[in-house]
Amino acid sequence: xxxxxxxxxxxxxxxxxxxxxxxxxxxxxxxxxxxxxxxxxxxxxxxxxxxxxxxxxxxxxxxxxxxxxxxxxxxxxxxxxxxxxxxxxxxxxxxxxxxxxxxxxxxxxxxxxxxxxxxxxxxxxxxxxxxxxxxxxxxxxxxxxxxxxxxxxxxxxxxxxxxxxxxxxxxxxxxxxxxxxxxxxxxxxxxxxxxxxxxxxxxxxxxxxxxxxxxxxxxxxxxxxxxxxxxxxxxxxxxxxxxxxxxxxxxxxxxxxxxxxxxxxxxxxxxxxxxxxxxxxxxxxxxxxxxxxxxxxxxxxxxxxxxxxxxxxxxxxxxxxxxxxxxxxxxxxxxxxxxxxxxxxxxxxxxxxxxxxxxxxxxxx
Numbered sequence: 001x002x003x004x005x006x007x008x009x010x011x012x013x014x015x016x017x018x019x020x021x022x023x024x025x026x027x028x029x030x031x032x033x034x035x036x037x038x039x040x041x042x043x044x045x046x047x048x049x050x051x052x053x054x055x056x057x058x059x060x061x062x063x064x065x066x067x068x069x070x071x072x073x074x075x076x077x078x079x080x081x082x083x084x085x086x087x088x089x090x091x092x093x094x095x096x097x098x099x100x101x102x103x104x105x106x107x108x109x110x111x112x113x114x115x116x117x118x119x120x121x122x123x124x125x126x127x128x129x130x131x132x133x134x135x136x137x138x139x140x141x142x143x144x145x146x147x148x149x150x151x152x153x154x155x156x157x158x159x160x161x162x163x164x165x166x167x168x169x170x171x172x173x174x175x176x177x178x179x180x181x182x183x184x185x186x187x188x189x190x191x192x193x194x195x196x197x198x199x200x201x202x203x204x205x206x207x208x209x210x211x212x213x214x215x216x217x218x219x220x221x222x223x224x225x226x227x228x229x230x231x232x233x234x235x236x237x238x239x240x241x242x243x244x245x246x247x248x249x250x251x252x253x254x255x256x257x258x259x260x261x262x263x264x265x266x267x268x269x270x271x272x273x274x275x276x277x278x279x280x281x282x283x284x285x286x287x288x289x290x291x292x293x294x295x296x297x298x299x300x301x302x303x304x305x306x307x308x309x310x311x312x313x314x315x316x317x318x319x320x321x322x323x324x325x326x327x328x329x330x331x332x333x334x335x336x337x338x339x340x341x342x343x344x345x346x347x348x349x350x351x352x353x354x355x356x357x358x359x360x361x362x363x364x365x
Contacts, residue, residue: 083107083117092121100143106150116150124153131157132181135164136174141182149185159191166192170199171210176218184221198224205235206250220257230261237264242271248286256289270296278303280314280324287325294328302327306340 083103087093093103096116107113119125129142137145146152167177180187187195202224203213217224223231238244238259244252253260259267274280274291278299285291291299306312306322313320326339 083113086117090117092119092125093117095121095125096146099139099146101150102143102147105147112150115154119153127157128153128160131160135181136178137181145182145185149189152185152188155188160188163188163190163192163195166195170214172214172218176214179218180221184225186225187221190225195224198228201228202253206253207246208250208254212250212254216254216257219254220261223257223260226261233264234260234262234267237267241268242275242282244282244286248282252286252289252292255286256293259289259292262293266296267292270294270299273299278312278314278324284314284324288323288328290328291324299327302335302340309340311340 083093083106087097087103093116097103103116106116132142132145133139164177167180172180190198199213199217202208202216203210208216235249238252239249241264270292271285273296274285275282280291303312306327311320311322313322314324315321322339327335329335330338
């Protein structure tokens with residue numbers, strides 16, 4: 001009995017080994033058949049794709065030829081590098097050009113080209129032209145105004161009328177308002193509260209009367225809307241570093257308000273040369289603020305030439321007096337003939353051989 005049981009166990013183990021070997025072989029065969037089917041499927045797909053591509057190539061070539069030969073009108077929203085590509089198809093751009101608007105200057109500023117391109121002349125431009133005509137603005141000034149500030153077309157017409165009425169309430173004359181709007185189109189972008197704060201700052205800082213304040217704003221409208229931080233630095237330089245008292249500073253600012261827009265470093269260089277080398281007092285500089293508005297190199301060149309001729313005399317109580325204002329007037333020919341009264345070749349020889357060496361500054365590079 002025991003021997004028969006052992007025989008059965010051995011037979012079962014042998015059958016099991018045979019079955020495992022058979023199952024492994026079947027699995028290998030099934031895997032090979034599956035891979036062959038996948039290869040056949042991929043190959044058939046590639047072949048069909050190649051056939052379809054070969055059949056579609058002539059159609060694609062014909063379509064590409066048609067597109068390449070299509071030189072018809074392009075729509076306005078097609079991207080381009082400049083506004084010149086849209087002028088032929090945009091009546092608004094054509095009208096702006098006829099007004100004298102410089103499209104090249106507008107497209108150099110980010111976002112303004114797209115803004116102008118989307119304008120409709122009848123709806124977005126013509127009402128503003130009518131408004132400016134009502135204010136007495138000449139059509140010859142439209143091109144320069146719209147070139148400088150095309151964002152004017154974004155403002156509400158009622159707000160623009162309110163800002164003009166504010167100037168009338170401050171007793172600005174018609175000529176003054178026209179000069180302000182034409183020389184500084186950004187003025188209309190400022191609300192009445194903001195402009196009132198700016199005018200109040202100048203009146204309080206320099207103790208100006210209403211007449212002097214209007215005179216300052218009319219002579220240089222850009223200074224009212226200029227960067228306030230820069231204005232404060234320039235005022236500090238004029239008062240603390242140059243030593244002008246309150247009365248002198250007020251007169252200087254009213255006569256030449258553009259000085260507040262000049263970089264403070266340039267003001268200091270010019271003042272030091274005028275006051276120390278040329279020997280002019282604060283009162284003389286106030287009487288001739290054009291000196292501070294002129295380049296230091298130009299002042300040095302002309303003053304040194306007058307010294308060479310022995311005519312650098314700026315005291316009105318002495319003989320051969322030369323007004324400091326005449327030093328900065330006109331070109332070199334005018335200066336030689338009416339101020340220096342010297343020979344032309346003397347000035348040329350001086351500017352080429354005897355010209356003083358100018359100090360090198362970092363901002364020159």
